[in-house]
Amino acid sequence: xxxxxxxxxxxxxxxxxxxxxxxxxxxxxxxxxxxxxxxxxxxxxxxxxxxxxxxxxxxxxxxxxxxxxxxxxxxxxxxxxxxxxxxxxxxxxxxxxxxxxxxxxxxxxxxxxxxxxxxxxxxxxxxxxxxxxxxxxxxxxxxxxxxxxxxxxxxxxxxxxxxxxxxxxxxxxxxxxxxxxxxxxxxxxxxxxxxxxxxxxxxxxxxxxxxxxxxxxxxxxxxxxxxxxxxxxxxxxxxxxxxxxxxxxxxxxxxxxxxxxxxxxxxxxxxxxxxxxxxxxxxxxxxxxxxxxxxxxxxxxxxxxxxxxxxxxxxxxxxxxxxxxxxxxxxxxxxxxxxxxxxxxxxxxxxxxxxxxxxxxxxxxxxxxxxxxxxxxxxxxxxxxxxxxxxxxxxxxxxxxxxxxxxxxxxxxxx
Amino acid sequence: xxxxxxxxxxxxxxxxxxxxxxxxxxxxxxxxxxxxxxxxxxxxxxxxxxxxxxxxxxxxxxxxxxxxxxxxxxxxxxxxxxxxxxxxxxxxxxxxxxxxxxxxxxxxxxxxxxxxxxxxxxxxxxxxxxxxxxxxxxxxxxxxxxxxxxxxxxxxxxxxxxxxxxxxxxxxxxxxxxxxxxxxxxxxxxxxxxxxxxxxxxxxxxxxxxxxxxxxxxxxxxxxxxxxxxxxxxxxxxxxxxxxxxxxxxxxxxxxxxxxxxxxxxxxxxxxxxxxxxxxxxxxxxxxxxxxxxxxxxxxxxxxxxxxxxxxxxxxxxxxxxxxxxxxxxxxxxxxxxxxxxxxxxxxxxxxxxxxxxxxxxxxxxxxxxxxxxxxxxxxxxxxxxxxxxxxxxxxxxxxxxxxxxxxxxxxxxx
Numbered sequence: 001x002x003x004x005x006x007x008x009x010x011x012x013x014x015x016x017x018x019x020x021x022x023x024x025x026x027x028x029x030x031x032x033x034x035x036x037x038x039x040x041x042x043x044x045x046x047x048x049x050x051x052x053x054x055x056x057x058x059x060x061x062x063x064x065x066x067x068x069x070x071x072x073x074x075x076x077x078x079x080x081x082x083x084x085x086x087x088x089x090x091x092x093x094x095x096x097x098x099x100x101x102x103x104x105x106x107x108x109x110x111x112x113x114x115x116x117x118x119x120x121x122x123x124x125x126x127x128x129x130x131x132x133x134x135x136x137x138x139x140x141x142x143x144x145x146x147x148x149x150x151x152x153x154x155x156x157x158x159x160x161x162x163x164x165x166x167x168x169x170x171x172x173x174x175x176x177x178x179x180x181x182x183x184x185x186x187x188x189x190x191x192x193x194x195x196x197x198x199x200x201x202x203x204x205x206x207x208x209x210x211x212x213x214x215x216x217x218x219x220x221x222x223x224x225x226x227x228x229x230x231x232x233x234x235x236x237x238x239x240x241x242x243x244x245x246x247x248x249x250x251x252x253x254x255x256x257x258x259x260x261x262x263x264x265x266x267x268x269x270x271x272x273x274x275x276x277x278x279x280x281x282x283x284x285x286x287x288x289x290x291x292x293x294x295x296x297x298x299x300x301x302x303x304x305x306x307x308x309x310x311x312x313x314x315x316x317x318x319x320x321x322x323x324x325x326x327x328x329x330x331x332x333x334x335x336x337x338x339x340x341x342x343x344x345x346x347x348x349x350x351x352x353x354x355x356x357x358x359x360x361x362x363x364x365x366x367x368x369x370x371x372x373x374x375x376x377x378x379x380x381x382x383x384x385x386x387x388x389x390x391x392x393x394x395x396x397x398x399x400x401x402x403x404x405x406x407x408x409x410x411x412x413x414x415x
Numbered sequence: 416x417x418x419x420x421x422x423x424x425x426x427x428x429x430x431x432x433x434x435x436x437x438x439x440x441x442x443x444x445x446x447x448x449x450x451x452x453x454x455x456x457x458x459x460x461x462x463x464x465x466x467x468x469x470x471x472x473x474x475x476x477x478x479x480x481x482x483x484x485x486x487x488x489x490x491x492x493x494x495x496x497x498x499x500x501x502x503x504x505x506x507x508x509x510x511x512x513x514x515x516x517x518x519x520x521x522x523x524x525x526x527x528x529x530x531x532x533x534x535x536x537x538x539x540x541x542x543x544x545x546x547x548x549x550x551x552x553x554x555x556x557x558x559x560x561x562x563x564x565x566x567x568x569x570x571x572x573x574x575x576x577x578x579x580x581x582x583x584x585x586x587x588x589x590x591x592x593x594x595x596x597x598x599x600x601x602x603x604x605x606x607x608x609x610x611x612x613x614x615x616x617x618x619x620x621x622x623x624x625x626x627x628x629x630x631x632x633x634x635x636x637x638x639x640x641x642x643x644x645x646x647x648x649x650x651x652x653x654x655x656x657x658x659x660x661x662x663x664x665x666x667x668x669x670x671x672x673x674x675x676x677x678x679x680x681x682x683x684x685x686x687x688x689x690x691x692x693x694x695x696x697x698x699x700x701x702x703x704x705x706x707x708x709x710x711x712x713x714x715x716x717x718x719x720x721x722x723x724x725x726x727x728x729x730x731x732x733x734x735x736x737x738x739x740x741x742x743x744x745x746x747x748x749x750x751x752x753x754x755x756x757x758x759x760x761x762x763x764x765x766x767x768x769x770x771x772x773x774x775x776x777x778x779x780x781x782x783x784x785x786x787x788x789x790x791x792x793x794x795x796x797x798x799x800x801x802x803x804x805x806x807x808x809x810x811x812x813x814x815x816x817x818x819x820x821x822x823x824x825x826x827x828x829x830x
Contacts, residue, residue, distance in 0.1 A: 027474055040478040048470055051702070055463055058649055059442055063455040063784060064776070066829045069649060098671030098697030099514055122683070127672040127697055130685035134670035225698065234473055234484060234701035255549035256513030257542040264829055266787060268537070270545035282513030282542055283640065286649035287466070287702055361479065369478060372681060414481045414679055 003324065004317055009387040018302055018310050018382060025384035032364045033393045038205060038345040038379025039369050041231030041295070050294030054287050065286070072289040073258070073280055079296045080226070080239045083304055084203060085213030093226065093239045093292055094258075094280050097204060100223040100240040101131045101171075103252035103279060108169045108198040108221060109139050111250055115168035115197070121154055122147045125177040128202055132171055141168060151334045151349070152341070153181025160191035167197040174212065175205035175343030178371050180315075180335040182210065182343045186217040193218065204228060207239070208299050209344035209382060211308050214241055221246075229344065229381055230299065232292035237285050248274055256281040302383065310382040311344045314390050318346045318378060321394040326350075329401045334375050345379035347371070348397075354412065355405045356397070365396040370412060418739065419732055424802040433717055433725050433797060440799035447779045448808045453620060453760040453794025454784050456646030456710070465709030469702050480701070487704040488673070488695055494711045495641070495654045498719055499618060500628030505662075508641065508654045508707055509673075509695050512619060515638040515655040516546045516586075518667035518694060523584045523613040523636060524554050526665055530583035530612070536569055537562045540592040543617055547586055556583060566749045566764070567756070568596025575606035582612040589627065590620035590758030593786050595730075595750045597625065597758045601632040608633065619643060622654070623714050624759035624797060626723050629656055636661075644759065644796055645714065647707035652700050662690055671696040717798065725797040726759040729805050733761045733793060736809040741765075744816045749790050760794035762786070763812075769827065770820045771812070780811040785827060
């Protein structure tokens with residue numbers, strides 16, 4: 001690639017088939033450049049409309065609305081499924097990622113009574129590690145966390161080598177929340193299956209941006225959130241996937257009325273639904289589901305391949321600009337160098353990452369997010385971010401760093 | 416009480432100090448009379464405004480909104496706490512009732528390793544029974560479900576007599592979802608404590624309408640939803656209560672990042688928050704929390720005592736009208752005869768309850784809800800229901816029944 005200049009970025013925007021969607025995501029002109037769609041996606045106009053419609057249905061139909069709302073976990077699940085290569089009847093949208101991880105990991109461990117080992121990633125997102133830690137203790141399992149390279153992550157080879165015939169469950173994030181390093185989903189799934197282990201993928205940092213083909217890879221279980229690239233809103237309900245032929249074999253531990261067969265017969269004993277609904281718990285969050293439905297429909301219309309194609313070009317530009325403009329100021333790429341090993345975000349390390357990140361936000365320049373101890377994550381969501389935004393963001397980051405940032409010693413309560 | 420006529424109902428409305436709030440709950444003139452606020456509360460104008468504000472914050476503040484949103488589970492919890500007699504720092508709003516029941520019942524059982532028995536109500540709401548059934552199986556406990564009278568419910572005496580020194584956990588609904596029968600929360604709690612049992616109250620059919628004084632009764636644990644009398648919207652997040660001095664003694668099984676001390680340090684090991692936040696799981700549902708906050712603030716402004724006073728007069732009128740107008744047509748009161756044993760809704764039994772209920776809804780007359788096999792529940796939510804609504808509803812029910820309803824044999828998929 002030639003040296004990136006702004007004209008090159010403008011040319012890429014002019015050619016971008018996705019660019020028309022940006023107008024649906026208002027409030028971007030003149031504001032700080034938002035490169036944090038990997039943490040919380042922006043609200044689209046059509047999502048706000050869908051929320052208003054759902055509130056209108058509540059007002060108008062009142063309790064009668066449930067005759068339609070009752071199907072939302074499955075129908076919105078099928079829609080999310082189409083973004084992650086899952087055929088119908090294998091995904092539901094419900095609860096949050098933590099609860100879904102707990103349900104599926106617990107169900108998997110119950111189905112593997114003779115096996116002692118749970119395999120995870122020491123660099124994984126906290127909730128994933130904590131859920132596994134809790135379940136290991138509760139079920140007398142050993143949790144083995146692999147330590148990957150801080151910026152390159154685990155290699156798919158070392159993960160495969162760590163799976164053995166005593167492994168009950170392998171639980172990994174497809175894309176690392178921190179470095180953006182991407183694991184080989186298909187080959188690791190195949191390795192788990194060769195050893196009789198079940199595999200649970202966390203797709204929080206993939207869904208809606210990075211291609212995933214759960215059915216084709218024969219994945220057992222997956223979870224993910226809908227508030228990052230899926231743009232469902234802060235705390236929107238999460239999703240879970242259970243491969244069709246596993247559904248009747250697995251039972252999750254939280255026996256609630258939304259998982260019950262013939263729910264409204266209200267019978268004396270819990271008898272789980274035969275299909276994916278058995279992984280539901282209690283009353284479905286209707287407004288959140290309506291938002292996710294609308295938000296995911298846009299991604300479906302654009303297509304993950306188009307989004308991924310743009311994303312790869314944006315992160316390549318970003319990585320190159322980090323090397324060219326920020327490395328001379330002491331920053332470094334904190335994501336894999338090989339684009340084939342990256343997800344849809346790129347991280348930058350610097351000893352003063354926190355005050356630098358804070359100054360960029362406080363001066364309304366760039367919104368990224370800090371991850372301790374020394375990383376700023378930059379996620380240019382392909383649906384509404386322009387190539388010039390990437391270019392300008394790095395230029396602003398360079399200017400702030402060149403002007404000098406000071407560490408006051410304060411650390412974020414929330415990042 | 417004299418024979419109820421419409422003029423008497425109108426006179427009660429004219430004297431009603433709560434009546435001014437009705438204008439906030441639109442769409443009621445000329446529509447079917449909504450007596451189902453005990454199933455799904457209506458949206459108030461100020462709740463819709465709060466939702467719009469929250470969507471605006473999402474658009475405006477983006478990820479930066481989390482610096483405030485992060486506190487919502489606890490601050491909204493404190494507000495809900497004020498409606499159920501709970502001092503600050505003992506309630507959080509999160510997850511759904513099923514998940515909250517699971518977390519608290521599981522935590523309670525872990526804290527009672529030597530005791531074998533879980534005590535519940537065979538007539539309780541399905542999710543409560545199913546959660547206990549699942550946990551009994553998973554922890555090697557015996558679930559003993561008491562069978563109460565179908566309309567009078569369990570007596571507080573028989574519940575107290577059933578608690579023994581082998582009882583780990585007593586889990587009951589304060590007000591029965593079906594009959595509206597109300598248990599004596601304080602005396603049953605005291606009985607549980609005399610035997611060293613922990614007690615978990617489901618307040619779904621009390622919160623926001625019936626006085627509850629958790630702190631004064633020394634209750635251990637409680638859960639409830641926010642979409643009934645609390646008017647938080649379909650599938651709005653639920654609440655949970657853990658008495659302050661129990662919090663550090665109990666550990667819930669779903670170890671997520673929102674329950675972690677120093678959440679954003681993202682440390683290697685799960686170390687739960689010392690306070691009520693340890694009962695949180697994953698990312699908080701911000702829009703739902705904003706709706707609950709606004710909705711509960713109105714109930715707080717009115718005061719539970721005023722609401723309960725009106726509720727009791729409405730259900731007394733309703734019960735009397737059922738006897739006077741509907742009993743001659745084969746219907747009967749399916750709630751306790753003693754007003755002192757009722758909650759805020761009243762049920763009516765009839766062999767043709769389902770087609771009767773359906774006809775009332777289809778003809779835009781009265782919205783109640785059917786509970787199999789033969790009950791229609793009527794919940795006149797005191798915040799927005801008038802005494803004339805109660806009077807007119809029974810008159811309409813009488814007219815439809817007198818005209819004749821036919822059982823087609825169809826049964827509801829959703830009620």
